[in-house]
Structures are given as structure tokens and as C-alpha cells.
Amino acid sequence: MPGFEILLQKQLKGKQMQKEMSEFVHERIKIEEEYAKNLSKLSLSPLAAQEEGTMGEAWIQLKKSLHDEAEVHLKFSNKLHSEVEKPMLTFRSDHFKKDLKKYDHHIADLRKQLASRYAGVEKARKALADRQKDLEVKTQQLEVKLSNKTEEDIKKARRKSTQAGDDLMRSLDLYNQTQSKWFEEMVTTSMELEKLEVDRIEWIQQHLRQYTTLRHETDMFNQSTIENVDQLLQAVDPAKDRDLWVKEHKTGDVRPIDLDI
């Protein structure tokens, strides 16, 4: 497989990785939504709703804090969607593949041209060797039998041999031009692909960091959902609750008294 194909496959694999990361984030979003839904549902539970006084208030706040937690996780999942999943999914759309194909065809054409030029060189090299051999044979014939006809043949063979030499030089020249163009294009294109890969890595890095930032935020926001509960639990006062309860239920207002005559 040509080295350039390997480079292109790396690009396609990179695109696939980015798509799979986006799928992974999508799964995480679903988990967060499910968790938020369950927390929110539980926060509406009527359990222990009849608890009274300051303890009742703390309990209401504790239940409410589950709703707040649910909101935090919902916000996390929404931001994961808009700031991580979606950008990852849409980065380098389908026309990226077309761009890669264009590179591929361009370099393949050059490679084909280069092969054809190489064959040309081989052919010219062989033609030159044939002409040189022919010239040699004719020169030996001259030593044996001198005639006008033979001298004419040698002149002709020498001219053809020189021409074959020129052909070879021209073929070599064409080959080397093509090789040089191929090399230049390979370097340019490889550098472009390298830049694309650096962009991809930095782009993923940036969005995965956005993921960790959102996770940090979630933990911090979660901390704050529990603060009100802490405060109200701190304020729980059984003596105050008793007073409230006695006033409400009016216990002790009617009771047997001492009797006298």
C-alpha cells in the first residue's frame, strides 16, 4: 500500500474516532437525563410530608434539594449536548471525505505518470543498448570487408545510436521532472494532512476539556444545592417545635381542677 494511502486512512480513522467520542458523550447525556428524571420525581414524593415545625422545614428543603440536584444534572446534560456532543459530531462534515479523495486522485495521477515516465526511461535505455550493439556489429563488418555500402551503414547506425542517446536523456529528464513534481506535491499534501491532524487533536482536546470543565461545574453547583438544607438543619429547635405544636393543638387548656365545697 502506498504510504500516502496510509496517511489518508489515518485521517479517516481520526474522523471515525471523533464520531465515536461524540457517541460516547451522547450515552453520558442519556445517563444524566435519566438520573435527573429520577431525582426530580423523588423530590416530589409525599413521604414524611406531615413532619412539622423547624424539622418539617428542613425536611421540605432536603426534598427540594433533590430537585435542585436534578436541575444541575439536566443543565450538565444540556451543555454536554450543545458544547461537546454536537460540535464533535459536526466537525469535518462529509465533504471532508471528498477533499481527501481529491488529494488521493491527484497523488495517484502523479504516481501513474511517474510509473509511465519510468517505463519510458527503461524503454529508451534498451533502445540505446540495441543501437550501440548494432553499431558495434557493423563496425566489425567494416574491418572484414570494406565497401561504400558498409561505410554508409555505419554512419547511419552511429546517427541512430546518437539519437537513441538523446532519447534516453530526454526520458530521464521527463522522469526527473515528474519525480520532482511528485515529491513537491507529496511534501505539500503531507504537510496539509499533518496540519489537519494537529487541528483535529487540538479540537478534540479543547472539547474534552470543555467536558471536564462542565463536570467540575456540576460538582460545584451540586455542593450549593445542599447548603440550604444544612442551614435549616442547623436551625432545627425541638423546644420551638414544641411551643408551636402546643399552641396549634391547644393541649392543656382544659383539665380537671381542684374542687372545694
Place this chain on the structure above:
Amino acid sequence: MPGFEILLQKQLKGKQMQKEMSEFVHERIKIEEEYAKNLSKLSLSPLAAQEEGTMGEAWIQLKKSLHDEAEVHLKFSNKLHSEVEKPMLTFRSDHFKKDLKKYDHHIADLRKQLASRYAGVEKARKALADRQKDLEVKTQQLEVKLSNKTEEDIKKARRKSTQAGDDLMRSLDLYNQTQSKWFEEMVTTSMELEKLEVDRIEWIQQHLRQYTTLRHETDMFNQSTIENVDQLLQAVDPAKDRDLWVKEHKTGDVRPIDLDI
């Protein structure tokens, strides 16, 4: 309804509230377990497992961090079970209801006794009034017609009236003794019930604070699950990844070269 019944019902309601809070915590535990299960499962996903180099390492760590998060939530749910749900469920077991019934019967007996003594007083009061009226009638008869028989009757009526007066005093005394005992028992028992209620409130307060402490811990532990991911994302280096990749795939080792004669 006697005031004491209201006090006992408050105790029973308190026990019910504590049971319902324990149920609420149980539901929370189930939500945490489900969340942990889902996170843990996703952490094992093969998505984007072919990502290479420093980015590949960061990605592996990001997936691993979901497993760590799952562990944090599992630990939270385990501690919720042992440190909040279970104590809430077992605090004041069934013999607490028997204790309350004992109080109830004791005070009910005193109340019955008090009613009976009160009836005794009313009866003695009426008997005294009757005797006094009888004495009055007989005294008037004496003014009309003097005789030994009448004088004897008056003496007898006066004696009976005095005795009825003594009976009333004795009934009043018995009533007041019972009322005093009832009052003493009511005060003692109410104070015991008050103490039970203070204990309950403080006990719930303590365990709900344990809940908020565990929630805080969870948020903090969660923060730390993401630290390694942050570090490895920081260390992502496209240039290094390219070097590694080129060495591994040996691209560029074989390539067309310049040709010469």
C-alpha cells in the same frame, strides 16, 4: 379526645415520619445505584478505543473516570444505607408502641378513678342537701307542735345531716387526692414524652446531617475523579503523537528517488 391521647398520637406520628424518611432515603439509594451501574457500564464501552498516542491516553483516562465516578456514587449509596436509612428504620422498634400503650393505660386508669371520685363527690353533695332539707322540715314541725317524738326526730335528722357533711368532706378529700396524683403523673409522663420527642428530633437532625455530609463528600470525591483526565488532556501533544505514529507505521521509508544514467 383527652389531651394525653393527642400527645401519644404525636409520638406515633413521629415514629411514622422517621419510617417515611427512611423510605425516602431508600429510594435515593436505588437512584444512586442505578446511576452508578450506568456510568460503570459506559466506562467499559469500546468507543474510540483506537485513538492513539497522548490523546489516546487522555481518552482512556476519561473513560476510566466514569468508573471512578460510579464508585463514588456506589460508596455514597452504601453509606446512605448503613449510616442513614438503616438507623432511621430501626430507631424506636416495635416495643416503643407497647411502652406508649402502658402510659396510655396508666393515665386512662387514673382518669377513670378521677371520674368515679367526682361522681362520689356529687352524690355526697346531694345527700347532704337532702339531709339539710329534712332537718329544716322537722325543725318547722317542732315550732307547730312540741312533742318528745318530734324532738327525737330532730336530733336524729341533725345527726344524719352532720354525717352527710362528713361524707362530703371525705369524698372531696378522696377526689382531691386522686386529682393530685393524676396531675403529678400527667406532668411526669408528659415530660418523658417531651424528652422522647426532643430525642427523636435531635436524632433525625443528626442523621439528616450525615446525609448532607455524605452528599458533600460525594461532590468532593467526584471532583478528584476528573483530575487525572485534566492532567492527561493537558499533556496531549500532536507533534509527539505524529512522531510515534510515523515510527510505528514506517511511512516514508520507501519512496521513488532521482534517476541517473
